[in-house]
Amino acid sequence: MTERASTRCLLFADVAGGVRLAVKLGEAEAGYAVERCLNRMSRCAEAYSASGLELRSDVLVAHFPDADSALLAAREMRERVRALPPMSGIKLVLRAGVVPDPEGEDMEEDPEKLAARLVESHNPDTIAVSENLSPLLSPSMRRLLGRLDESSSAVPFPVLELGEAPPPTPAELRLDALQAQKQLRVSFRGQIWLIDAAHPTLLFGRETGNDIVVSDPRVSRQHARIELRAGLFYLADSSTNGTYLLEEGSAEHCVKREEFALSEKGHIGCGFSVADNMLDAVAFAID
Template sequence: MNERASNRCLLYADVAGGLRLAVKLGEAEAGYAVERCLNRMSRCAEAYSGSALDVRADALVASFADADSALLAAREMRERVRALPPMSGIKLVLRAGVVLESEGGGEAGAAEKLAAALVEGSNPDTISVSTELTQILSPSMRRMLGKADEASSPAPLPPAPEPSEAPPPAAPLELRQDAAQEAQAQAQAQAQAQRQMRVSFRGQNWVIDAAHPTLLFGRETGNDIVVSDPRVSRQHARIELRNGSFYLADSSTNGTYLLEEGSPEHCVKRDECALSEKGHIGCGFSVADNMSDAVAFALD
């Protein structure tokens, strides 16, 4: 096996929290939330030239030409999933394991089993790597690795084994944030904490802010806003505060109509869009046709 082939890496990443979300919101809504995470993760894998991409119900597997690319892709996946706000108090998080494809003696599926085992043995929101993979990382990537319980300082990397020795067992190490990322995350948190959106429907009012970043509406009584109309889905749509901005996300059958000041009405279906300062939302129907059942929103 040539050096290039032996340095290929396999990334296994899953989304944790989907089962708890399904118990609270139902399988359909939880499945949509996990799917959004997987879509973001897939785009990250493609951005770092990931190949052999396999997207499953709640996990993703991809191959990368080198260890640095695999870890950078995993780090961006984690940030994209972290950026999604909690739903009903439940936060979806990413767990990832990265190994050399040659690990496991070349048996079919052995590398994936090893990466999945790293994921199962790690804490949520953690990126773990095998011992063998640490030997081929660039110096800059090595500096970003630290023990999961010693995030304040880098962990010493294990020495390469002598030819006569068996390779050491996989040792999970955590990919830490650098100072620039931490500062950016703090700035985003501060911006989000200061923003509020007021929402009203039939004389009732709600506030979306850092303490309550998600507002659900639909036909079922479990939603924050219940719209009794046959065109409205049980869990129709939601407004989310994310990274200091407000988004309308649709998960319905008939779509969600958005009418904002100064813009023509348009339909959002199985997608999301950023909200402007003021407007109205129709669940499955045009706002212009039924303003009395429209949800009004405005930035505070």
Template sequence: MNERASNRCLLYADVAGGLRLAVKLGEAEAGYAVERCLNRMSRCAEAYSGSALELRPDSLVASFADADSALLAAREMRERVRALPPMSGIKLVLRAGVVLESEGGGDRVAAEKLAASLVEGSNPDTIAVSDALSQILSPSMRRMLGKTDEVASPAPPAALAPLTPSAPALGEAPPPPPSPADSRQDVGQAPKQMRVSFRGQNWVIDAAHPTLLFGRETGNDIVVSDPRVSRQHSRIELRNGAFYLADSSTNGTYLLEEGSPERCVKRDELALAEKGHIGCGFSVADNMSDAVAFALD
């Protein structure tokens, strides 16, 4: 099995509170409310390139190419469900479990059961990941995770519950070593770096730190406080020796590279050239002062 296939992830998410709502409002009204949540969740899965999407009466299952995409999709699902107002005092919330598909021994049903077991008996509003999946998250994604809590489960070892993006990732423990995918470089190639700057601050994207997150939420690497910016707006990723701009926002991400006209990326990705500027939800040409600059070393 190649490494990309072995890193595929399966996300299981369900909507809690539907039974209480059915008792109070009736099954038809409760079913409508849960369906509205699931529709929002499915759009989030599609925004992060989720595949093999399955919708059930009160749950969703989707497959993702990598751990970061699965976690970002789960976080946005939770935010969109949170944004829905309570009905008759009852608030619907999301619970999600994410595992490597390989943890199911190649059996999707087994992987789904493992993901569902991570949130059984857990508190509402929880996103839990398996220990194996937590080891291949990018350093940037680890920084977005909140304090770790063990999730009771018949599954193999502990899970993480990223509840508070602003809290230190993984408590006070030192960060784990980068995964083979993060640290691998092609033989004979010089290490690649991209330097990114925004409002006097600088970041480096390289094999040790292959992902840089932009958004309005404080857990992002680059926080852009603008109403046009989504909570998790976009990211730059280093993959297979190339840098990509991936958008997951509502308003799109604008890219202005030297010698090229400005382009808008929306729910898609583009390979980056050597130098340019990025606008989160706004045109770089109209607002260069708030644009993110990047340059390939």
């Protein structure tokens, strides 16, 4: 959550089709049509807290406080430009590029130039996004991105495209924010693991490939896991002997070949009762 909030993003968008329109209708009429697009685009940018907003002939440049806002603004800009009717059979369309714009960091190339290169190297009506923007997005927004064909691109880094699916609802974004803030602290034999939005799964079992390795013959090789999903932490058992769960204020019970939503605090026994072997029990607590 902190990373997404602290990294600004830059949007570079232009209106394609103005030159063809000028040839057909004259520069004055074409200029008026492009200006109408830019006005719609600037209102979208302002609605998503843009700063440093600049309009230059057929180009809009704006900075946004976070990646979600930049992509939501770009998507709405595209929809508003699409809604304008064609003039003399010529349709004006938006093309945009979005890149991270970290403050106070030295970059090999200016963010605006990078975003402009994204625009120039891809088809009109495309919102191109540099791949390093993806980790800065909420999970709901990240699901809207797809990979662009790199064969026709002159940009020397991976590029994603903002697709046509509907944007996340306010409820989905609130859930993302809640999930990004939640942490489950897991401890075993003096070591501590954190389960959160960045590391949503923790595996434990007898096999060495697990995050937590419990050396007990009653423990299956891949015994169980804890997952963060939709703001809740789930204990999911996949073992032979089941997973014993002792939560604060509740009686111990066995979770076997099913999953169970964890409460605030407790202990987990892999194939054995927590009361019988507290030394090898896995402790957890929601921060």
